[in-house]
Amino acid sequence: xxxxxxxLDPFVIAGPILVVVAxxxxxxxxxxxxxxxxxxxxxxxxxxGGEEQIPARGTYQSELFVFAALFMVVEAFALILAGCFASPxxxxxxxxxxxGGGVILVVTWWLILVGGMRY
Amino acid sequence: MIAGExxxxxxxxxxxxxxxxxxxxxxxxxxxSARMQQRVGPLVAGPSGILQPxxxxxxxxxxxxxxxxxxxxxxxxxxxxxFFAAPAIGIIFIPVFGATAxxxxxYDLLFVLFIIAFSALMAAFLGYAAAGxxxxxxxxxxxxxxxxxxxxLIIALITPAILAHSLSIAGIVQAQQNMWYIVLAPLSFVVFxxxxxxxxxxxxxxxxxxxxxxxxxWMTEFSGRPLAYIKLTxxxxxxxxxxxxxxxxxxxPLGPVLFSDPALQAxxxxxxxxxxxxxxxxxxxxxxxxxxxxxxxxxxxxFWMVITPLSLIxxxxxxxxxxx
Numbered sequence: 489x490x491x492x493x494x495x496l497d498p499f500v501i502a503g504p505i506l507v508v509v510a511x512x513x514x515x516x517x518x519x520x521x522x523x524x525x526x527x528x529x530x531x532x533x534x535x536x537g538g539e540e541q542i543p544a545r546g547t548y549q550s551e552l553f554v555f556a557a558l559f560m561v562v563e564a565f566a567l568i569l570a571g572c573f574a575s576p577x578x579x580x581x582x583x584x585x586x587x588g589g590g591v592i593l594v595v596t597w598w599l600i601l602v603g604g605m606r607y
Numbered sequence: 608m609i610a611g612e613x614x615x616x617x618x619x620x621x622x623x624x625x626x627x628x629x630x631x632x633x634x635x636x637x638x639x640s641a642r643m644q645q646r647v648g649p650l651v652a653g654p655s656g657i658l659q660p661x662x663x664x665x666x667x668x669x670x671x672x673x674x675x676x677x678x679x680x681x682x683x684x685x686x687x688x689x690f691f692a693a694p695a696i697g698i699i700f701i702p703v704f705g706a707t708a709x710x711x712x713x714y715d716l717l718f719v720l721f722i723i724a725f726s727a728l729m730a731a732f733l734g735y736a737a738a739g740x741x742x743x744x745x746x747x748x749x750x751x752x753x754x755x756x757x758x759x760l761i762i763a764l765i766t767p768a769i770l771a772h773s774l775s776i777a778g779i780v781q782a783q784q785n786m787w788y789i790v791l792a793p794l795s796f797v798v799f800x801x802x803x804x805x806x807x808x809x810x811x812x813x814x815x816x817x818x819x820x821x822x823x824x825w826m827t828e829f830s831g832r833p834l835a836y837i838k839l840t841x842x843x844x845x846x847x848x849x850x851x852x853x854x855x856x857x858x859x860p861l862g863p864v865l866f867s868d869p870a871l872q873a874x875x876x877x878x879x880x881x882x883x884x885x886x887x888x889x890x891x892x893x894x895x896x897x898x899x900x901x902x903x904x905x906x907x908x909x910f911w912m913v914i915t916p917l918s919l920i921x922x923x924x925x926x927x928x929x930x931x
Contacts, residue, residue, distance in 0.1 A: 503616050503710040504696040508688075510617055511695055515688040518668050519832050559754055560728050563761075567717045 616710070620703040620877075622695055625850075629842035632888055633660035636845070639892040660842070667835035675738055675828050682736035687829075687836035690733060693726035694840065694847040701850045702859045703880050704873040706781040716774045719851065720761055726844060727753045727806060730815075733837070734825025745824035748903050749815035752805055755910035756812075760802035762918035766795040766925055767855040776851075780859035789856040791929065794921035796856045798914055800890065803848040805906070807841065809895040814903045849887040850880075857883045 615621055634649060634657050641648025649656025674683060700715045702708040712718070727749070734746035768774050770791055771782035779788075789796045805812040808824075816824030823829075826837055853859060860880035866872045901909070 497710060497712065499612055499616070499710045500712045500715070503612075503699050504692075506613065506616055507622060507695045507699065508692045510622065511688050511692050515691075515832070515836060518835075519672075559757075560724050563724055563757065564721055567720055567761075 616699050621699050621709055625698045625846055628846045630660040632845045633842045636892045640896040643896045664835050668832045670831040672831035677738040679736035682732055686733045687833040690729040691836050691840040693722045694843040697722045697847050700776050701854055702777050702780050705876050706777055708777045711777045714774045716768055716776055737828035739828040741821040741827040742825045744821050745815045751903055751907055755907040756802040756805035759798050759914045759918040762922055763795040763798040766792045766922050769925055770929055776854050780854050783858040787858045792921050792925055794917050798918040799852055801914055807845055811898040811901045812906055813900055814906055849884050852887045853883040
């Protein structure tokens, strides 16, 4: 089989970067329009009508959130591997397998370090 | 040459064009639901209130931005433009004139799938970073819902790829010259629309942003410019997912050839695309207005017990019958 990978359009990489850069520039520019305040109270403080405001959440750890992060990492890993179905050599499947495995290793390591495995 | 490509990506038919489509979708959504509920809907800004979403956006951007005391400041401010970037990047892979997109690659459908997943997780990040009670509850709901609809959504979008033997959106559009995939895989289209409703947090899956239960959901603590961006992103996702449905199931911009001149035909194709986009959008507007919100456990059960098997049945049928 003499199949060759097609040449990559540079805009496949540059296009998304361009969109993100333009997006952040517009976001910062639009930010000049509004005023900012921080630190005290929440958005609904002026509307509590003298009643005690619902306290802020403070520190919170969600196992569901960790699960979702892992879910997404595995999903990305599976999608990239699926993209190799037409690969002419085993280079890309092995590369993405190693990359995906590395990501899972790092995430699991992080999960253990932050105490996610402690019960 | 490069300036032309940059203009296509940022202005037309790329980002700016789709932002206007997003505003149009917001207006049509509000008008449709208003008419179905015997109300008038937006009326003041522009003819029939068509500029109301634009006015709302600029009004919000000029309002005060309040940052909660315990919020993660970095994500709180950087999150909204990143959340916006997800559908904004996705639209450049959608063919609008003929069967070619502004940017195309052999595997761009996989990239788009990743973008959809990133968008949901970014919303959860934003809710988490806001450090509010309501946003925390909403974040949990969002993640539970996400784990329910993500798998059938992926299966529904991979089905046209299998039919076309291509993971490129432009390739899938080209493969539908003779037959739209909504005919060959109607269940996948239904699964996609239902999953898209969940991704967009529209009724009956507006559980993470249920106003009568958890105030503004994960967006509760956001105000001013970040809130304006988040709302715009949701409308842009609305347009993006509808455009994706048009590309993967309704032949994209392809339709009967009326002119031999390619430039004139491209204009006609653009018209086909807009009509199909509005039809898909309208289907979503009507469903979301007609149905009431369900509970999170019902939603997750519905996705795992009904929608996922449906998507698998369609995929299995396609692989048995149409696989060459």
